[in-house]
Amino acid sequence: MCIFLSGGIDSGLITAIAARHQPGIRTFTMSFSEGLCDEAPVAQLVANQHKTQHTVVRVDTKNLADELLNILPHFGEPFMDSSALPSYWVAKAAREHVSVVLTGDGADELFGGYRRYAAARFGLFRLPEIVAQRMGILQPFLPHPAHKQSRYSHLYRLISMVQQSGISRYLSATTDVFGGYEANLVDLAPVGELEALIVQTQSLSGLQQLQWLDQNLLLPNDLLKKMDIATMVHSLEARNPFLSREVAELAFSLPDNLKIGWQRGELKTKFLLRQLAAKHLPSAVIRQPKRGFEVPLRQWLDGPLRSLTHDYLLKPSLMDSLVKPTFIRQLLHKPQQFPPEKRAKLLWMMLSIEIWHRNLFRHEG
Numbered sequence: 001m002c003i004f005l006s007g008g009i010d011s012g013l014i015t016a017i018a019a020r021h022q023p024g025i026r027t028f029t030m031s032f033s034e035g036l037c038d039e040a041p042v043a044q045l046v047a048n049q050h051k052t053q054h055t056v057v058r059v060d061t062k063n064l065a066d067e068l069l070n071i072l073p074h075f076g077e078p079f080m081d082s083s084a085l086p087s088y089w090v091a092k093a094a095r096e097h098v099s100v101v102l103t104g105d106g107a108d109e110l111f112g113g114y115r116r117y118a119a120a121r122f123g124l125f126r127l128p129e130i131v132a133q134r135m136g137i138l139q140p141f142l143p144h145p146a147h148k149q150s151r152y153s154h155l156y157r158l159i160s161m162v163q164q165s166g167i168s169r170y171l172s173a174t175t176d177v178f179g180g181y182e183a184n185l186v187d188l189a190p191v192g193e194l195e196a197l198i199v200q201t202q203s204l205s206g207l208q209q210l211q212w213l214d215q216n217l218l219l220p221n222d223l224l225k226k227m228d229i230a231t232m233v234h235s236l237e238a239r240n241p242f243l244s245r246e247v248a249e250l251a252f253s254l255p256d257n258l259k260i261g262w263q264r265g266e267l268k269t270k271f272l273l274r275q276l277a278a279k280h281l282p283s284a285v286i287r288q289p290k291r292g293f294e295v296p297l298r299q300w301l302d303g304p305l306r307s308l309t310h311d312y313l314l315k316p317s318l319m320d321s322l323v324k325p326t327f328i329r330q331l332l333h334k335p336q337q338f339p340p341e342k343r344a345k346l347l348w349m350m351l352s353i354e355i356w357h358r359n360l361f362r363h364e365g
Contacts, residue, residue, distance in 0.1 A: 002026035002098045004090055005046060005054070007039030007288050009270065009277045010104025010113070012046045014241055016280035018102060019050035027052040028094050028101075030086040032059055032296055045282040057093045059086075064300065065308040072352055073359040074233050080177075080349045081222050082295050087230035095234040105223055106242040109214045110251035112207065112259030113270040115154055116161065116173045120210040121260040124162050125169065132163045144180075144339035167194040170213055177349050180342075184327035207256045297344040301351075302335070309351050318357040319350045 003018060005011045005027040018025050027047050031040035040056050047054035071088045072079065094101055108114055112121075119125060145153035160180070161173045171194075172179055182188065197216070201209040224240070231238040241247065254272065261271035268274055277286050301309055313319060313328050320328070330337060331347055338346075 001100045001102065002028060002094050003052075003102045004087075004094070004104075005029045005043045005052075006104070007042030007046075007285065008104065009273055009281065009285060009288075010107035010242065012104075012281045012285050013107075013273065013277055014102050014104050015046055015050055015052060017241075019052060023051065025052050026094075026097055027054045028090050029054070029056055030059065030090050031056045033061075039288075042282075042284055042288055045284055049282060055093060055097075057086075057090050059089065061300065061304040064304040068305065068308065069355060069359075072355045075225075075229055075356070078353045078356045079226070080352045081226050082297055082348055082352075084226050084230060085295055087226055088233065091230045091234045091236050091238075095236045099235070100237045100239060101231065103227060103238055103240050104242065105227060105240045106219065106248075107273060108270070109211060109219050110242060110248060111254075111270050111273050112211070112256075113273075114214075115269060116158075117207055117210060117269060118260050118267055119158055119161070119173075120206040121256055123206055124158070125173075125206045125210055127162050129165045132165060132169075144342060167198055170194075170198070170210070173210070174214070174218055177345050181327070181346070184324045186322055186324065205256055207260060211259075297348050298340050301344050301347050305351075309347055312351055312354045312358070313347070316350075316354050317361060319354050322353075323350060 001018075001022065003011060003015050003025065005015055006029060015025070015027055027043070029040050029043040029047075032038045044054065044056070046052075068085070071085060074088075075084065091101070116125075142156060142159070145156050157173075157176065160176065161169055164172045178185060194217075197213060198209075201212050204212060227238050258272045260267065260269055262268070263271070263274070274286060310332060313332060316328070328350065331343055335343055
C-alpha cells in the first residue's frame with residue numbers, strides 16, 4: 001500500500017494517520033521543473049516528518065506530446081482536467097512497488113475546502129438576481145487576473161460567479177473555462193437537467209447546497225473518474241478514506257461554521273481539518289494555497305506542446321463546429337490579447353477534446 005502525497009492537508013493527514021499503523025509506508029508525489037506548480041518540496045516535509053519511503057516522480061517533457069496522445073484516449077470520452085496527466089504518471093510509478101494506493105480525494109467536497117464555499121457560507125451563492133446583475137456591472141471594467149492564486153483573481157471569479165443565476169452560477173464557480181468568452185461558442189449547451197438539481201437543494205444552506213452539487217457532479221464526473229482511470233490503467237486500486245461511510249456521515253452532520261470558520265480574524269476553508277492538521281503536519285503545509293497535482297499548462301502549451309496544439313487546432317476535425325474558428329486562431333497567434341492562465345485553460349480544453357475526437361474517429365474508421 002502507498003499514498004499519493006501532494007503538498008496539501010488532505011493527503012498529508014492520510015499520510016500522518018497511515019504512518020502510525022504502517023511505519024515506513026510508501027508515498028509518491030509529482031515534481032515539475034516549473035516551480036510554481038511544484039508541490040514536491042512541501043510534500044517532502046510531510047514525508048520527512050512521518051518517515052515514509054518517499055518517491056518523487058519527475059516529469060520529463062522531452063516526449064510530452066507523445067505521452068499526451070497516449071494518456072487521454074484511456075478516458076474514452078472528452079476529459080479536460082489537466083491533472084489527469086500527473087495522476088497517470090504517479091500511478092504508473094506507484095504500480096512498480098504496490099497494488100493499492102490511498103488518496104485524499106473527497107475531503108474538499110465534504111469538509112469545505114474550496115474558496116467558493118466561503119462565498120456560499122455567507123449567502124453570496126443565493127443573491128437575488130437583481131442584486132447579482134448590479135454587481136455584474138463592474139465586470140467589464142475589471143482587468144483579467146494575471147495570476148491564478150492572487151487575491152484579486154479570487155475576487156474577480158467571485159464577481160463573475162455571483163452575477164449569474166441558477167445553475168449558471170454554479171457552473172461559473174466550478175468550470176469557468178469559457179467565462180467571459182461565451183460569444184465565441186457556436187452554440188450554448190442546454191442546462192435544463194442541471195437546473196432541476198438546484199430546485200432539489202433549496203432547503204439546504206447555501207454552503208450545503210454548493211457542497212451537495214459538487215458531491216453529485218464534480219466529484220464523480222471529474223475527480224474520482226480521473227483517479228479511477230489513471231489507476232486502473234496500471235492495475236492499481238485507489239481507495240479514498242475520506243469517502244468511507246463513517247467519515248462522510250460525520251462530515252454531513254457538521255455545522256457550517258466547522259467547515260468554513262474564523263481563525264485569528266481570518267476566514268478559513270476546511271476549518272475542522274485545519275485544526276487537526278496543525279497537530280500532525282508542518283506549518284508550511286497548512287499555509288499552502290489549494291492545489292492538487294496541477295501542471296504548468298502555460299509553459300507546456302507554449303513549449304513542448306506548442307507544435308501539437310497548433311497541428312490539432314489549426315485544422316480541427318471537431319472544435320470548429322463548437323468554437324468559432326476565428327477565436328481559435330486568435331488564441332494561437334495573438335496570445336497577448338488574453339490573460340495567460342485563461343488562454344492556457346481554453347487551449348487545453350480544446351486540444352483535449354480534439355485529441356479524443358480524432359482518436360475515436362480513427363477507431364471507428
